[in-house]
Amino acid sequence: MKEKAVTLLNESKTARWIALALISTTMFFAYFFVDVVAPLQSMLETDYKWTPEVFGMLGGSEFFLNVFAFFLIFSGVILDKMGIRFTLITAGLTMVIGAGLKFYALTPGFADTGFAAWLGSFITWVPASAKLAFVGFAIFGIGVEMAGITVSKTIVKWFKGKEMALAMGLEMAVARLGVFAVFRLTPIFAENGGPSNSVLWGLVFLCIGFLLFLTYTFMDAKLDKQMGVSKLTTSPEDEFKLSDLKKIFTNPGFLAISALCVLFYSAIFPFQKFATDMLASKLNVDIKSAAAYVSFFPIGAMILTPFIGYFLDVRGKGATMMIYGAVLLTVSHLIFALVPAESFGVVTAILTIVILGTAFSLVPASMWPSLPKIVEDRYLGSAYGAIFWIQNIGLLAVPILIGWALTASNPGVSEQIAAGVEGVKYNYTVPELIFAGFGVLAFILGFVLKFVDKKNGYGLELPNKKK
Numbered sequence: 174m175k176e177k178a179v180t181l182l183n184e185s186k187t188a189r190w191i192a193l194a195l196i197s198t199t200m201f202f203a204y205f206f207v208d209v210v211a212p213l214q215s216m217l218e219t220d221y222k223w224t225p226e227v228f229g230m231l232g233g234s235e236f237f238l239n240v241f242a243f244f245l246i247f248s249g250v251i252l253d254k255m256g257i258r259f260t261l262i263t264a265g266l267t268m269v270i271g272a273g274l275k276f277y278a279l280t281p282g283f284a285d286t287g288f289a290a291w292l293g294s295f296i297t298w299v300p301a302s303a304k305l306a307f308v309g310f311a312i313f314g315i316g317v318e319m320a321g322i323t324v325s326k327t328i329v330k331w332f333k334g335k336e337m338a339l340a341m342g343l344e345m346a347v348a349r350l351g352v353f354a355v356f357r358l359t360p361i362f363a364e365n366g367g368p369s370n371s372v373l374w375g376l377v378f379l380c381i382g383f384l385l386f387l388t389y390t391f392m393d394a395k396l397d398k399q400m401g402v403s404k405l406t407t408s409p410e411d412e413f414k415l416s417d418l419k420k421i422f423t424n425p426g427f428l429a430i431s432a433l434c435v436l437f438y439s440a441i442f443p444f445q446k447f448a449t450d451m452l453a454s455k456l457n458v459d460i461k462s463a464a465a466y467v468s469f470f471p472i473g474a475m476i477l478t479p480f481i482g483y484f485l486d487v488r489g490k491g492a493t494m495m496i497y498g499a500v501l502l503t504v505s506h507l508i509f510a511l512v513p514a515e516s517f518g519v520v521t522a523i524l525t526i527v528i529l530g531t532a533f534s535l536v537p538a539s540m541w542p543s544l545p546k547i548v549e550d551r552y553l554g555s556a557y558g559a560i561f562w563i564q565n566i567g568l569l570a571v572p573i574l575i576g577w578a579l580t581a582s583n584p585g586v587s588e589q590i591a592a593g594v595e596g597v598k599y600n601y602t603v604p605e606l607i608f609a610g611f612g613v614l615a616f617i618l619g620f621v622l623k624f625v626d627k628k629n630g631y632g633l634e635l636p637n638k639k640k
């Protein structure tokens with residue numbers, strides 16, 4: 174009997190770009206929420222008595238459960254075992270719940286409760302609002318990282334052998350647009366209702382994002398149904414096994430790319446959280462103008478990432494791109510650290526941000542499409558989970574390290590700001606040198622990755638698109 178040929182949904186260009194648009198828009202809202210209070214450091218210090226250490230801890234709390242409770246590893250396993258639809262819905266709901274808690278922490282409704290009084294009664298240098306916000310943000314962190322790995326695996330499912338790096342680049346571009354939007358909109362929201370108003374808007378956006386994930390799951394179900402028709406069964410060797418985790422953590426390519434990932438991103442996302450205040454003090458401008466300059470950072474990355482993705486699809490050179498990215502990362506942080514404030518004008522600031530934005534396109538655009546070349550598809554979700562877990566260790570520790578370095582290298586400044594003394598600013602030389610140090614190490618790791626690639630033949634320098 175002849176089997177009826179089925180044209181898979183992912184063979185349709187329109188269908189796969191619609192699928193990409195749905196999941197990417199949710200990532201736009203997710204990234205918006207990640208940095209929703211990033212430009213409000215000094216407002217939080219004045220209104221809520223959050224010191225730079227407390228602010229740094231908030232940045233780290235996003236990753237706390239992922240790292241210490243191994244949620245990212247679980248998320249990867251859940252993704253491989255339970256599939257894309259279940260994991261996307263779980264991720265979307267988790268983000269909404271965590272964001273809701275963070276919003277509540279900043280409201281007067283919470284400040285007036287006995288619970289707030291109890292939370293404020295221990296470790297008193299961390300205000301009750303911050304403690305509850307940490308919990309909310311840690312729960313949100315589980316959701317956003319789970320969403321990140323699921324979206325990556327979803328793109329591989331729809332685009333492998335086609336425009337995979339371009340699609341990943343576009344998804345990241347849309348997510349970066351969320352970061353741009355946050356630096357533009359959050360100060361405006363906060364002007365009309367304080368930081369809690371900004372967080373409320375972030376929460377509303379996440380609810381819309383959840384609905385978009387839900388809509389996508391219908392497309393995913395249709396594709397799976399078609400794949401079931403054409404594949405009939407999955408053989409046992411194609412199924413994920415827990416022992417695959419060992420294979421991931423002993424794969425030299427995976428280890429090299431993970432080390433590069435944690436070093437690179439440690440000089441990107443934690444920087445983003447401190448960048449507004451750093452530029453405000455270095456340029457001697459108000460927070461709103463500084464936030465507007467920082468917004469060029471994700472915008473630069475947003476514009477370039479899809480082009481680099483396209484280049485990788487047709488030409489390759491993924492490992493080399495990561496090395497170039499590490500060089501630009503180091504150069505830009507050295508400029509922030511070493512050019513004296515007198516010679517550091519708006520033009521230098523924007524140019525340096527553009528250099529950093531270029532690094533922020535080169536590395537992610539080449540890193541994420543490289544992973545499917547290093548590990549097998551059946552444990553790809555777990556591999557994304559594991560690399561994000563390693564990365565999250567850095568993203569958790571580095572903001573705390575930077576907050577501490579900032580206070581230690583600026584004795585007495587934190588106390589004066591909390592007391593409302595006008596015109597007092599931090600000097601960011603030491604934190605910026607730390608970021609530059611990560612760049613140097615990432616550069617070295619880039620060469621290690623190239624060596625490992627040559628030895629194991631992963632094909633990281635080869636194009637993604639099948640001719």
Ligand SMILES: NCCCC[C@H](N)C(=O)NCC(=O)O
Nearest residue numbers: 207318321345442537561564
């Ligand atoms: N503060 C956002 C953290 C997202 C981290 C995520 N694990 C990730 O690396 N995503 C890829 C990217 O380049 O944004």
